[in-house]
Amino acid sequence: EAGVAQSPRYKIIEKRQSVAFWCNPISGHATLYWYQQILGQGPKLLIQFQNNGVVDDSQLPKDRFSAERLKGVDSTLKIQPAKLEDSAVYLCASSLAPAGNEQFFGPGTRLTVL
Amino acid sequence: GDSVTQMEGPVTLSEEAFLTINCTYTATGYPSLFWYVQYPGEGLQLLLKATKADDKGSNKGFEATYRKETTSFHLEKGSVQVSDSAVYFCALGTGANSKLTFGKGITLSVRP
Numbered sequence: 001e002a003g004v005a006q007s008p009r010y011k012i013i014e015k016r017q018s019v020a021f022w023c024n025p026i027s028g029h030a031t032l033y034w035y036q037q038i039l040g041q042g043p044k045l046l047i048q049f050q051n052n053g054v055v056d057d058s059q060l061p062k063d064r065f066s067a068e069r070l071k072g073v074d075s076t077l078k079i080q081p082a083k084l085e086d087s088a089v090y091l092c093a094s095s096l097a098p099a100g101n102e103q104f105f106g107p108g109t110r111l112t113v114l
Numbered sequence: 115g116d117s118v119t120q121m122e123g124p125v126t127l128s129e130e131a132f133l134t135i136n137c138t139y140t141a142t143g144y145p146s147l148f149w150y151v152q153y154p155g156e157g158l159q160l161l162l163k164a165t166k167a168d169d170k171g172s173n174k175g176f177e178a179t180y181r182k183e184t185t186s187f188h189l190e191k192g193s194v195q196v197s198d199s200a201v202y203f204c205a206l207g208t209g210a211n212s213k214l215t216f217g218k219g220i221t222l223s224v225r226p
Contacts, residue, residue: 004157042118042203042216043158056213091158095212103214105150105158
């Protein structure tokens with residue numbers, strides 16, 4: 001079974017530029033998560049989708065971050081404009097259903113904002 | 115709000131040593147508790163979990179017991195191997211959507 005796929009694996013941009021990350025969850029997984037992991041910290045949930053609807057985006061900085069999950073499969077996370085403090089690893093995870101199910105994580109995208 | 119506190123790291127052990135990594139939590143309600151592991155160059159993966167008080171999760175020789183009275187979920191292994199070198203994250207899951215809250219993680223290095 002293929003795991004969660006993410007691209008790109010690495011991205012370097014200047015501050016104020018825009019960037020987008022892509023995630024393809026495990027086939028059949030209805031729930032998709034985006035996490036931000038700053039160096040030396042644990043992952044922090046940014047947004048959770050159930051199929052193509054948003055379940056929780058309470059920690060998403062909505063003035064600059066946006067995410068969508070069209071058709072309830074792939075998802076894109078965008079940052080516009082980027083700030084220095086956005087440098088982090090962005091992790092995508094998926095699960096069959098939210099309650100009590102294991103989350104499977106992708107390898108992450110490491111973003112460096114200069 | 116919910117939070118997870120892990121002991122400060124990094125931790126360096128010799129092969130076959132006993133391992134304990136402390137984890138305590140603060141949560142409303144009755145969370146599920148997890149240990150995730152991140153091996154070098156790989157993504158996070160679930161190591162073990164416990165869903166209610168006094169449950170013991172176990173996998174690959176690692177164990178952790180859900181202690182409600184001390185709000186703890188310490189990770190233990192009797193004899194570590196070099197291949198156990200990784201970053202370990204304690205996490206709790208709450209609510210109908212099983213939102214995960216992670217600790218900071220701790221790096222374990224096992225030397226031959």
